[in-house]
Amino acid sequence: MRRPSRTWPQRLLLSLNVFIVFTCLVAAGGLAWAYNQASALPRIDVGTSLEAPSAPGEAMNILLVGIDDGMGLAEGDPVLRGRSKSLNTDTIMILRVEPKTQQASLLSLPRDLWVDIAGGGQGRINSALALGGPERLIQTINQDFGIPINHYVMIDFQGFEALVKAINGVPVYFNFPSRDQATGLFQYETGCQVLSGEQALAFARSRHFEISRDKMKTWQEDPTSDFGRVTRQQQFIRAALKKAVAQGVRNPFVLKDFLEIAQKNVTLDTEFTIQDLVDLGSQFRTFDPDSLISFTPVATGTFKGAASVLELNVAASQPMFDVFRGLRPIPSPNPTPDLSALTTTTTAGSSVSTAGSGVTSSTMATTSTTQAITTTTLSDFIPRAPEGQTCG
Structure with a gap:
């Protein structure tokens, strides 16, 4: 008997956390109780800042943000070291969906990007x-x-932690003993490790990711800072979606847990109707998640006063921005992984990656970075299972 194919929301957006209700509604197959539960999600009025809603079937951009609310953190949370209890956008992603071509792309904006x-x-x-x-x-x-x-x-990232707990942790393969003392990440065992809610959150937040090549005598920090963090987040998304699907999102009890988490932690704009979410899921029913293309703008590390920030390379980033402006088509994924973007030459879509490969693919004009980083050095800071092995 042929196994029913999984929908795009089931396989992709569950792992994005911020779109958990979208996944649950489609997976529930229109169950009235799920629809009513989702209708109770918190709403926020963002005034006139949103573009007019697109017509059914037209492309749209959805801003996905994970908030790092210090007010909700315990006094001993390592994330509070060196910072105040304030509200900041810890993760910023723009998801572009184009129903007519059955394509989707994700733009990750580093939180340290210096802007007007x-x-x-x-x-x-x-x-x-x-x-x-x-x-x-x-x-x-x-x-x-x-x-x-x-x-x-x-x-809220507290919801992120709750979701990871709901799927009993997320597997990540650590090639070296790894840590981030700023976020509380401590993974000294190598190989495939299942991260709990607390450790998963520490991994996703990590900007000062360190590895040890000499049995923890010395530690080497990821020189790419926020860029490495974004890449690890995208990798974590892939691992989380696989675990969520394995957990069984069609199970009413699992759906109930997910929807309860969403009601406490997810907020939608007032114009984003539940029917909009269901329609979008229907339009992308046959979407192949391996076709998801991810982008990260080209930027250079610099200082503004005493603050370490990323300065945007405007010219080199325009081609990828054009994709989200609707001026360029979403590029097709490169079937052959190209590691050139892990060297000193970076593509204008420096994190143009397929959801399945975990490595970048050069699809746009190149521009040199100012920091010399070898392929071996940079790739070592992105945990992944060796070729031929799986994790989870």
Whole structure:
């Protein structure tokens, strides 16, 4: 008997956490109780900052943000070291979906990206939310990158931790003993390790990721900082989706747990209807998640005063921004992984990657970075199972 094919939401967006309700609704097959549960999700009015809703079947951009709310963290949480208890955007992603061509792409904006904040002033892009709420963040993205946003979805990272617990942890293969003392990540055992909610959150937040090549006598920190962090987040998404599917999202008890987590931690804009989510899932029923293309803007590490930030390479990043402006088609995934983007030459889509490969594919014009990093050095900071092996 042929096994029913999994839908795009089941296999992809569950792992994004911020879109958990979308997955649950489609997986539930229209069950009234699931629809009613999702209808109770918190809403936020983002004023006139959103682009007018696209017509059914037309492309749209959805801003997905994970908030790092220090007010909700315990006093002993290692994430509070060196920072205040404030609200910041810890993860910023723009998901573009094009139903007519059955394509989707994801743009990850590093939180340390230095930008002109809408309404005046400059700062890291993740400060826009704290300064003026979702409206200021959306306006900043539109102003600086020319990318319109149709919908807004936000999740507190406490919900991220709860979701990982609900699927009994996420497997990650560690090639070396690894740690991040700033976030509380401590993985000294190598091989395939199942990360609990707390350790998974520490891994996803890690910017000062370190490995030891000499049995923990000395430690070497990832020189790419926020870029390495974004790559590890994208890798974690792939591992989480596989675990979530294996957990059985069609199971009513699993759905109930996920929806309860969403009600406590997920917020949608007031214009994003539950029917919109269901329609989108229906349009992408046959989408192949391996076709998801991920982008990260080209930027160079620098200082603004005493602050370590990333300065955008505007010219080199325009081709990928054009994809999210609707001026360029989403590129097809390169079937042959290309490791050139892990060397000193970086593509304008420096993290143009397929969801399945975990490595970047050069698809646009190249530009040199200022930091000499060898392929071996950089790839060592991205945990992955050796060729021919699996994890989880």
